[in-house]
Amino acid sequence: MQYQFDVIVAGCGVAGLSAAVTAAEQGLTVAVLERTSIEDRGGQSRWTEAYLRMKALDEVSDDFEAHLSENAGPYNDPDFISEMSAERGTWSHGARSLAIPDPDLICTFADAVPATIQWLQRIGVKFEFLPTQFLTKTQPRLLPVGGGAALVEALAQRADALNVTFFYHTTARRLLIDDAGAVSGLLATHKDEGGKRFLGKVVLACGGFEGNPEMLAKYLGPRSVYLRPVCKGGYFNKGEGISMALEIGAGAAGEFGSYHAEPVDPRSGVSEPSVFIFPYGILVNKLGQRFTDEGPGTVDAHYERVTRRIYEQPEGIAYVILDQRVKDIPNYRLALRTDQPAIEADSIEALAQKLAIPAAELQNTIAAYNSACGSGEGYEPLRTDGVATQGLYPPKSNWALPIDRGPYLAYPIISANVFTFGGLKVNGSGQVLDTDGNVIPNLYASGETVGMYYTNYTGATSVLKGLVFGRLAGRHMANA
Numbered sequence: 001m002q003y004q005f006d007v008i009v010a011g012c013g014v015a016g017l018s019a020a021v022t023a024a025e026q027g028l029t030v031a032v033l034e035r036t037s038i039e040d041r042g043g044q045s046r047w048t049e050a051y052l053r054m055k056a057l058d059e060v061s062d063d064f065e066a067h068l069s070e071n072a073g074p075y076n077d078p079d080f081i082s083e084m085s086a087e088r089g090t091w092s093h094g095a096r097s098l099a100i101p102d103p104d105l106i107c108t109f110a111d112a113v114p115a116t117i118q119w120l121q122r123i124g125v126k127f128e129f130l131p132t133q134f135l136t137k138t139q140p141r142l143l144p145v146g147g148g149a150a151l152v153e154a155l156a157q158r159a160d161a162l163n164v165t166f167f168y169h170t171t172a173r174r175l176l177i178d179d180a181g182a183v184s185g186l187l188a189t190h191k192d193e194g195g196k197r198f199l200g201k202v203v204l205a206c207g208g209f210e211g212n213p214e215m216l217a218k219y220l221g222p223r224s225v226y227l228r229p230v231c232k233g234g235y236f237n238k239g240e241g242i243s244m245a246l247e248i249g250a251g252a253a254g255e256f257g258s259y260h261a262e263p264v265d266p267r268s269g270v271s272e273p274s275v276f277i278f279p280y281g282i283l284v285n286k287l288g289q290r291f292t293d294e295g296p297g298t299v300d301a302h303y304e305r306v307t308r309r310i311y312e313q314p315e316g317i318a319y320v321i322l323d324q325r326v327k328d329i330p331n332y333r334l335a336l337r338t339d340q341p342a343i344e345a346d347s348i349e350a351l352a353q354k355l356a357i358p359a360a361e362l363q364n365t366i367a368a369y370n371s372a373c374g375s376g377e378g379y380e381p382l383r384t385d386g387v388a389t390q391g392l393y394p395p396k397s398n399w400a401l402p403i404d405r406g407p408y409l410a411y412p413i414i415s416a417n418v419f420t421f422g423g424l425k426v427n428g429s430g431q432v433l434d435t436d437g438n439v440i441p442n443l444y445a446s447g448e449t450v451g452m453y454y455t456n457y458t459g460a461t462s463v464l465k466g467l468v469f470g471r472l473a474g475r476h477m478a479n480a
């Protein structure tokens with residue numbers, strides 16, 4: 001079966017819907033292909049609360065561009081970076097094809113955020129500064145009321161009103177290219193009806209590869225078996241958008257061997273069963289040993305780095321050990337999204353038995369930690385207090401109180417894979433670039449399918465990336 005539209009969008013999350021609605025608002029005919037059902041559409045976007053790194057409705061956070069630039073890949077050749085301050089047309093091959101978001105792209109991203117929020121307000125989305133799961137934080141976070149699900153519903157309703165055609169249970173598989181190297185459409189498969197051919201410009205907005213064990217092993221390595229998607233929506237994203245574009249010569253961007261890490265309770269099947277309480281206790285591995293500073297700074301800015309250390313431990317798991325003091329922290333439950341209860345015991349020995357950790361080792365670890373804690377004077381749980389251990393390695397830099405008020409509590413923690421970092425290289429119009437840094441005609445990408453992040457995720461920017469680049473692509477297709 002063959003279909004012709006002006007625009008074919010693969011993926012019905014915020015990135016795909018933003019592109020579809022923008023293109024349809026400009027009068028283009030649009031098809032959205034979605035591998036799953038109408039109920040499950042929205043992949044990851046449906047499950048997120050969608051924190052947005054913004055200090056006001058019309059302003060991104062002060063560090064938005066700086067944080068993205070500082071985490072745009074290590075050891076970049078300084079000559080290429082300095083070339084990037086001149087007109088793009090003058091850049092060498094190395095600068096054009098570097099797998100990083102260039103300063104211009106980051107600036108375009110940040111500049112487009114306020115207008116994107118206003119556009120969403122016009123279609124009925126409300127935004128507020130609501131409480132988050134971070135008890136200590138450095139950056140403000142704006143939220144859409146109703147989270148990502150509200151964004152998906154508002155955009156899908158708008159798409160319906162604009163006569164966008166949705167094809168559910170339809171998985172995009174392969175790009176079609178003409179003799180001139182331009183994309184002319186894509187091949188997809190429907191679960192009952194088999195192969196379908198869609199002709200038109202293509203927007204790849206079908207997520208990262210967090211739901212594809214083969215790509216995870218290939219890019220993140222065999223230890224990725226210890227990761228799992230942070231919610232059930234992640235299992236739909238199997239990386240076809242990225243691989244089908246790489247196959248026709250698209251350039252890569254972002255850190256293919258990495259992902260956004262979040263600490264979660266492996267016993268829980270709820271969406272995002274996070275455990276952000278570790279700064280108020282200690283983290284031990286299966287051997288009963290500490291391995292990281294549990295409180296290097298505010299939890300919003302440091303949880304990803306701590307979670308990466310948990311992932312490195314034997315079998316990719318650690319346990320936070322707490323005592324009754326945690327219950328004195330105002331609203332401490334905000335930091336616990338898991339629906340599973342704490343594992344409790346009256347003594348450290350009994351707790352170790354329940355956790356299947358060598359008891360003597362855990363007792364020694366806690367004794368060494370307790371004796372490195374000072375008087376606790378100046379302890380303030382809701383801000384970085386500098387109450388640190390003395391003479392202990394690894395140190396604990398804040399909130400270092402002894403663990404001695406039983407009954408004792410523990411939660412197991414693994415690293416969830418919130419989304420993968422590796423994706424396609426795009427320009428400021430959302431057009432996909434090839435391995436030489438040139439535009440692939442008629443091919444666009446948005447959302448997780450676009451590679452941007454390295455090392456340390458610039459928190460609360462992934463939803464914005466989908467919304468903004470979808471809109472940039474939709475606009476460009478209409479004007480081209």
Ligand SMILES: Cc1cc2nc3c(=O)[nH]c(=O)nc-3n(C[C@H](O)[C@H](O)[C@H](O)COP(=O)(O)OP(=O)(O)OC[C@H]3O[C@@H](n4cnc5c(N)ncnc54)[C@H](O)[C@@H]3O)c2cc1C
Pocket residue numbers: 010011012013014015016033034035036040041042043044045046047048049050051052148170171172173205206207208230231233234236237238239240241271272418419446447448449459460461462463464466
């Ligand atoms: C629990 C959770 C919390 C998060 N918290 C935040 C946060 O607070 N702030 C933030 O900025 N980001 C957050 N993120 C990340 C952010 O939500 C996602 O990265 C973003 O929503 C991705 O949008 P997307 O449209 O690119 O992908 P998705 O929303 O995943 O949409 C992709 C769609 O494509 C479909 N699909 C996949 N493959 C194909 C195919 N081959 N053909 C057709 N359809 C296909 C999927 O079924 C899905 O519907 C969070 C993510 C999760 C899961």
